[in-house]
Amino acid sequence: MTKTLALLNDKRVRDVAYQVAVVVGLVGLTVFFVRNASENMVKAGIASGFDFLWRNSGIDVPFVLTDYTRADTILGLFWAGVANTMLVTVVAMVLATALGFLVGIARLSSHWLLSTLAGAYIEFVRNIPLLFFVLFWYFGVIAALPAPRDSVSVFGVAFLNNRGLTIPLPDAPANFRWALAAILLSWLAQWLVSLWARRRKDRTGQDAPMLTIGLVLIVLVPVLAVTWASLATRWDIPILRGFNYRGGFVVIPEFVALLAALVTYTAGFIAEIVRGGIQAVPHGQVEAASALGLRPGRTLRLVTIPQAMRVMIPPLTNQYLNVLKNSSFGAAIAYPDVVSLFMGSALNNTGQAIEIIAMTLAVYLVIGLAVSAFMNWYNARIALVTR
Amino acid sequence: MGIAGLSLWRRRLFGTPATGVVTILIGLALVWLAVPMVRWALVNATWSGTTRADCAPGGACWVFVKARFGQFMYGFYPPDQRWRADLAGLLFVFGAAATVFAPPRLRLKIGIAALVILPPLGIWLLAGGFGLRPIETREWGGLMLTLFISVYASLIAIPLGILFALGRQSELRVIRLISVLFIEFWRGVPIIAVIFLASLLLPLILPGGIGIDRLARAVIGLGLVIAAYMAEAVRGGLQALPPGQREAATALGLTYWKATGLIILPQALRISLPAMTNEFIALVKNTTLVLVVSILDLLGIAQASLADPAWVGMNMEAYVFSGSIYWLICFALSRWSRHLEMMGRRQHR
Numbered sequence: 001m002t003k004t005l006a007l008l009n010d011k012r013v014r015d016v017a018y019q020v021a022v023v024v025g026l027v028g029l030t031v032f033f034v035r036n037a038s039e040n041m042v043k044a045g046i047a048s049g050f051d052f053l054w055r056n057s058g059i060d061v062p063f064v065l066t067d068y069t070r071a072d073t074i075l076g077l078f079w080a081g082v083a084n085t086m087l088v089t090v091v092a093m094v095l096a097t098a099l100g101f102l103v104g105i106a107r108l109s110s111h112w113l114l115s116t117l118a119g120a121y122i123e124f125v126r127n128i129p130l131l132f133f134v135l136f137w138y139f140g141v142i143a144a145l146p147a148p149r150d151s152v153s154v155f156g157v158a159f160l161n162n163r164g165l166t167i168p169l170p171d172a173p174a175n176f177r178w179a180l181a182a183i184l185l186s187w188l189a190q191w192l193v194s195l196w197a198r199r200r201k202d203r204t205g206q207d208a209p210m211l212t213i214g215l216v217l218i219v220l221v222p223v224l225a226v227t228w229a230s231l232a233t234r235w236d237i238p239i240l241r242g243f244n245y246r247g248g249f250v251v252i253p254e255f256v257a258l259l260a261a262l263v264t265y266t267a268g269f270i271a272e273i274v275r276g277g278i279q280a281v282p283h284g285q286v287e288a289a290s291a292l293g294l295r296p297g298r299t300l301r302l303v304t305i306p307q308a309m310r311v312m313i314p315p316l317t318n319q320y321l322n323v324l325k326n327s328s329f330g331a332a333i334a335y336p337d338v339v340s341l342f343m344g345s346a347l348n349n350t351g352q353a354i355e356i357i358a359m360t361l362a363v364y365l366v367i368g369l370a371v372s373a374f375m376n377w378y379n380a381r382i383a384l385v386t387r
Numbered sequence: 388m389g390i391a392g393l394s395l396w397r398r399r400l401f402g403t404p405a406t407g408v409v410t411i412l413i414g415l416a417l418v419w420l421a422v423p424m425v426r427w428a429l430v431n432a433t434w435s436g437t438t439r440a441d442c443a444p445g446g447a448c449w450v451f452v453k454a455r456f457g458q459f460m461y462g463f464y465p466p467d468q469r470w471r472a473d474l475a476g477l478l479f480v481f482g483a484a485a486t487v488f489a490p491p492r493l494r495l496k497i498g499i500a501a502l503v504i505l506p507p508l509g510i511w512l513l514a515g516g517f518g519l520r521p522i523e524t525r526e527w528g529g530l531m532l533t534l535f536i537s538v539y540a541s542l543i544a545i546p547l548g549i550l551f552a553l554g555r556q557s558e559l560r561v562i563r564l565i566s567v568l569f570i571e572f573w574r575g576v577p578i579i580a581v582i583f584l585a586s587l588l589l590p591l592i593l594p595g596g597i598g599i600d601r602l603a604r605a606v607i608g609l610g611l612v613i614a615a616y617m618a619e620a621v622r623g624g625l626q627a628l629p630p631g632q633r634e635a636a637t638a639l640g641l642t643y644w645k646a647t648g649l650i651i652l653p654q655a656l657r658i659s660l661p662a663m664t665n666e667f668i669a670l671v672k673n674t675t676l677v678l679v680v681s682i683l684d685l686l687g688i689a690q691a692s693l694a695d696p697a698w699v700g701m702n703m704e705a706y707v708f709s710g711s712i713y714w715l716i717c718f719a720l721s722r723w724s725r726h727l728e729m730m731g732r733r734q735h736r
Contacts, residue, residue, distance in 0.1 A: 019561040026565070033592035040591050111406055112399040113413050127717035129672035132686055132710050139693065140702050321575075328577035332679055343583055353587045361576045361584075368575045 037354065044351075052350045053078070059345045061336050063252045074346050081338035082363055088255060088337065089327045092262035093320055099263060100270025107275045118271065125268035130329055133265050138257035138333045148244045157237055163244065165251040170233040179225035186221040190214060254335035262323060269319050277312035278304065310382055317375040321368050328364075338363055428707070439698055451701045452708045455692055459709065462528015462683055468520060472531045475512040479505055479538065506542055509535075524602040528683040530712060536606055536674040536684065541617075541667055543610025548617025549656075553647065555618065556625050566618070573615035579676050581608045586680045605677045609670065616666045624659030625651070658731060664724035668717050675713075685709050 007013050041048060053075040060070050061080055065087060068080040106118035125133075143162055145152065151159035151166075158167045170176060190213070197208035238248030281304050289299040331340035338360055347356045401407040431446025434453075442448035452459070461469050482501035489497045513535065515521040527535070554566030573581070585608025589599050628651060636646035656663075675686040683691055689709035693702055 015559055019559050022565065023561060036594050037588075037592045040595050043595060111409050113410055117413065117417075123718065124714070127668070127714045127721060128710055129675040129686065129713055131672075131675040131678065132706070132713060135686070135690055136706050136710070139690070140706050143702070325575075325577040328579045329676075331579055332676075339577065339580055339583070343580060347587075353591065357580070357584050357588065360580055364577055364580070365572070365575045 046351050046353075048352065048355070050355055052352055052355070055350075057346065057349075059341070059349065061341060063255060063336050074350070077346055078338065078342050078359065081336060081341035084335070084341075085324075085327050085337040085339075085363070086367075088258055088262070088330065088335070089324045092259055092266065092327065093323050095259070095263045096266035096270055096319075096323065097316075099267035101274050103267055103271035104274025104278075107271060108278060122268045122271050125265050126272075130261060130265050130326055131332060133261035134258060134329050134332055137260045138254065141260075142253045142257050148240065151240075151245075157235070158248075159238060159240075159245060160256075162253065163250070164253040165256055166238040166245045166248045167251060168235045168237045169247070169249045170230065171236055173233075175229040175232050179222075179229035182225040183222040186217045190217040193217070252335075254330060254333050257333060258327070258330040258335045261329070262326060266319060266323055266326075269322075270316065273312050273315045273319065274308075276315075277308035280311040281307045306382065310379075313375060313379045313382070317372060317379075320375075321371055324367055324371070325364060427703075439701075447704055447707070448701060449704065451698050451704050454698075458529060458692065459685065459688055460529045461531050462688055463526040464522065464528065464531065465520075465526065468515075468522060471512045471515075471519065475509040476531075476534065478512075479509065502542075506539070509538075524600055524682075527602065529688045530685045532602075532677075532682070533671065533674050533684040533686075536602075536609065536677065537667070537671045539606050540609040540613055540670060540674070543607065544613035544617045544666075544670070545663070547610070547614035549621050549652070551614065551618040552621035552625060555622060570615045570618050573612045574619070576612075578609070578612050578673050579679055581612050582676055582680055584608060585611075601680060602677075602682055605680060605682055609673065609677075613666060613670050613673075616669065617663060620662035620666050621655065621659045623662055624655035624657070627658050628655055661724045661728040661731070664720060664727065668720045668724070671716060671720070672713070685712060 038048075054073050057072055057074045057077045058070055059077055061068060061077070063084060064080050065083040066076070066080045068076045103118045103121055106114050107122065109115045109118070142164075145160060145162045148159070148161045148163060151161040153159055158165060160166075193208075193213055194210060197210055200206060200208065236247045238245040240246075285303050285307065286299055289303045290296075294302065327337055328339040330337045331344060334340055342356055343360045347353060350356070400410045426446070428447050431443060432449055433442040433446060434449050436442065436450045437454065439448065439451070441450055457466060457469070461472055464472060482505045486494060486498040486501055511517060512519070513522070513527065514524070551566045551569055554562045555570065557563050557566070582605055585604045586601055589604045589607065593599060632650055632654065633646055636650040641649065674684055677684055678687045678690065681687075686709055689705040692698065692705055
């Protein structure tokens with residue numbers, strides 16, 4: 001009896017007992033749920049397993065990047081949805097970062113009107129639901145655009161109307177592949193040259209003309225490559241025929257609305273991160289840099305931005321992951337992303353809720369883990385080295 | 388405004404030539420944007436009348452909002468029963484105020500009493516039964532539903548979030564693993580997918596024959612996700628506490644739960660309160676997602692009202708009105724959270 005009491009009072013024994021109890025409880029709950037689910041599914045005549053993925057989908061998708069057609073399998077539908085999710089996520093991330101940096105820097109401007117306006121913008125978008133912006137852009141703005149006949153013309157080559165944005169399409173995409181290869185090569189060269197320059201500076205203390213080299217390799221080569229590719233091809237420019245445009249490529253209104261909502265909303269959050277990051281750099285750093293004789297441009301590039309980035313990276317990662325997750329808001333206006341195509345249409349057709357939900361959630365978890373792994377790597381690379 | 392004020396403004400706006408140019412450019416853009424907006428919303432707007440025909444073209448038709456006001460607030464809740472929603476709201480405000488303004492000695496008791504009594508009371512008032520006319524959740528809607536979902540989802544999320552935050556800090560490895568998995572899973576998936584998931588899977592995994600209300604499904608789904616975010620907010624507070632606090636409590640002979648309840652949580656939650664308020668703001672904004680399972684909260688009602696043939700073309704009016712309400716709620720809450728943060732910082736000094 002005293003022995004059992006002693007055992008009960010032993011912290012290690014009790015710790016193990018608690019954990020075993022929690023695990024048994026969780027396993028029990030899971031078994032209970034799974035048994036109910038299988039019973040309910042048998043009763044409702046729902047199949048299980050992943051065989052449905054190879055069945056014919058028969059679902060039309062208005063906006064595809066893959067070569068999916070309605071004769072394809074449901075697995076093809078899944079990938080078409082994933083591609084659309086990725087497209088809107090990546091474009092929104094880039095544009096939101098650009099707009100967010102602009103607004104964040106404007107917020108810090110010494111110009112009173114500019115910084116007040118930026119502050120008003122931030123307070124406005126951060127306190128309104130994203131779904132509101134999605135619906136507003138879709139039903140309020142895009143739907144109110146003129147019909148194709150009276151489109152808003154962008155330099156006579158792209159046309160914005162209530163059926164979306166019609167943009168020209170190149171006839172010879174091969175040129176663009178060459179241009180892309182040239183751009184990637186020159187970026188690789190830039191990376192190698194900067195490695196060499198840093199090593200030479202460590203050895204000899206001499207500066208290489210990195211600004212000029214960088215301008216040529218990062219800016220000039222890509223611009224030339226894209227210009228060449230677009231001049232060498234014939235463009236299929238959309239032309240008004242009857243009630244709608246023929247030719248070109250139609251960016252559906254759902255994409256335009258979702259993108260506009262994601263960008264304007266996320267930019268408000270990124271602007272606050274940028275402001276916080278720059279303000280986190282102590283002013284003494286800038287003063288010390290100028291005391292050492294660094295010019296303002298170099299101070300910004302070598303002192304302020306590297307330290308601000310260190311503060312900004314973790315919250316920026318969160319925002320990028322939010323953009324990925326928030327791209328699912330497109331389901332509310334039937335933008336064909338993975339949630340609305342797979343969790344919506346495919347689930348309606350097959351009824352296999354568990355498999356479909358698991359696959360959809362896996363998409364977000366896998367991409368999310370990949371993005372945070374990359375950001376952690378980058379964060380570790382630029383982290384402060386303490387000696 | 389005296390001479391000094393005037394010259395301050397002149398320096399602010401036209402201090403240097405560059406400043407002046409920027410001021411003029413922004414001013415022109417503002418005039419170009421704001422003048423049509425003000426003319427639409429105020430100058431050319433129609434405020435009185437009963438039908439669409441009363442509205443002047445070219446301006447906002449606020450008559451529409453007036454005619455639909457009841458629906459925006461209560462959805463399709465029967466008008467003669469709306470006092471029940473008002474009463475439930477008042478009771479919650481009263482309970483919160485009583486807890487906040489009670490003398491410190493009684494605060495905990497009053498708070499716990501409010502938490503035990505109010506939630507079931509609120510559901511009874513809204514849903515009816517036991518002497519009140521039953522009203523199905525299908526008829527609930529509007530701002531009332533937005534607030535209902537926010538409050539009840541956080542009633543699930545806050546206790547669960549605190550538990551998982553403690554679990555994440557626990558010495559017990561299995562508990563820590565389970566907590567990390569729970570938190571990272573729910574934080575990694577989109578909320579819209581969780582609402583679908585809850586509405587499809589909850590009826591599937593419960594024993595056959597137990598029907599679960601579709602509003603309850605949405606609230607449970609939201610509650611689970613927000614619990615994961617709340618857990619991270621609470622973790623911030625837990626990590627900010629010096630480890631000596633728990634060590635001292637243990638040295639005094641307090642058990643884990645006594646030390647947690649009496650020493651750790653009171654301090655940690657005070658630090659986490661601003662972060663938790665921010666998560667609550669996110670929750671209020673995310674309640675709009677119940678639209679995808681056809682539950683009509685404030686935004687949903689505004690969206691649904693666009694389909695009314697008697698009021699064609701009221702998109703802007705509906706959006707401006709519902710958007711302003713969301714903005715007012717979230718802005719007030721975010722100001723409050725910032726105020727709490729400032730107060731906390733002052734106390735630490």
